[in-house]
Amino acid sequence: MIRAKDDYRSLNGLQKAALLVMSVGEDTAAKIFQLMHDDEIREISQTMANLGTVNATVIERLFVEFADQISSTGTLTGTYESTERLLSKVLDKSKVDQIMEEIRGPAGRTMWDKLGNVHESVLANFLKNEYPQTVAVVLSKVKPDHGARVLSMLPEAFAMEVIMRMLRMESVQKDILDDVERVLRNEFMSNLARTSRRDAHEMIAEIFNNLDRASEQRFLTALEERNRDSAEKVRSLMFTFEDLGKLDPGGVQTLLRNIEKDKLPIALKGASEALRDLFLSNMSERASKMLKEDMAAMGPVRVRDVEESQLAMVTVAKELAAKGEIMLSDKKGEDELIY
Template identity: 30%
Template structure:
């Protein structure tokens, strides 16, 4: 098998989307990207910048698959919703595509809160630094957990604790409160005329944010939460899913997860993993793949702890995506979430 064939088989959905957009040309690609949210643009932009030595066969395969999908439609405008959903889900993954799909198909407007998703975490932290902690909690609850984790890193430890406790206690927000928050951000809130409260916050949101924090920050914050409310701290821990918990997954779920993780990412992630996690993963690979992974681990020299943690978070991100779309069950190894 040639290198081109190998590369083509290993193309991720994100790489396929990047190749497709680059094949469209600057003008058409820009028209597509303007409909995407900040995370999608950042992800696909990075993928486009990292493409190297893309073979003609790769381009033809990607375009062929795209045209085949288009050909399944009965006509322009007929079945367009289902087509858009399938295309974006294939290109970006289910979790990244859902929010974007809703904005496109439902015609939602960008709100003041949405603009924060485009900003660097430090900039968002600076904007909300002097706001009331309850407003800070609403903002963190609204944003994606990984962005919230980056933002809260720039807060003082005492502020972190106060805000996270408020996020945990938050259940819903009245539309008037969201209207006021958007006024602060000098943007018009698109759904201000509604009467329904908006669900956000809660213990699960705190657990998701904690999952995305650096281990030392997460540990300090968890200790501080337990000092104030030990029961709440234990509840948060129960909802958190950390790398060592991979050893508790059912074999079938772990096998699905491993198929979605890049080999180099898995190798680096396992560098600092417990022995039981490594053995669980070896057990759920083919004999040949397990041998290659063991060899890679033994041959790999010293690596930075930050690199290991980054790879582990990447694996956990895939696991949470698969769990969110119902493909795997992160609680499958026991009676409760660990």
């Protein structure tokens, strides 16, 4: 129980957080709780219940410290490392590790939101080794379109077992749901967080994608001389302008609606005939004719201008793919997709 001014120094971070929440009033506290996970609310609530009587001077010091820290901070830069350092000052290592694993994992407030952001092939690969009943619970909780993609990737006999369990399943009891969440958190999400750090080859490929063609080739050649395997992996991960030729008609039309119109004739001026025909065939006859006339009228174009326009189109394509509006085929195989 905190009774005297001198006791303020002995407060840990959780106690300070509990005091702060208690001091801001019920309406504000309710809004704060809405932004927290259930386990965070439980921890703070437990601490609040055990605080006892708190001296007004202690609360005043708490707000003075809080205000001082906020006003003296200046520009804030949040990183995984700074967050981990801060948590380490108030929580034990095992708790910090658990929180950081969740942060590094897929986004989402609840476990089911997080699963919705896990690629279906990754989730299916994990679930195929679980009990059919566990998989049935998971598929009943995620969005139907995501569940359908996961189900299609499971072994057929196993998938049918899951379907039969889902047909017989009524409302899922809370203790069963809690058990499934615990398995997913401890066995799947924690491992996913450890392995989801960005691949270095992917990072280099993205950088190389933004180089002009001469610099790109120079660096790739130099990398190939030092480490052929790494060079091949980077090359396979790179997405180039010519790869837009793998877009389906709907994807081409979506891209055409989103790019700057003055970039298209310059970009296509340096494109292969097949890629040029793909874009022209997905335009109206009038628009196609106008584009051809624009390309013919502009005469010779500098290589640098062509490359800049092509890079701009690739960038827009990647942004659309990230939003799920188009699908870009990966060089690894015709059936694999980049989102």
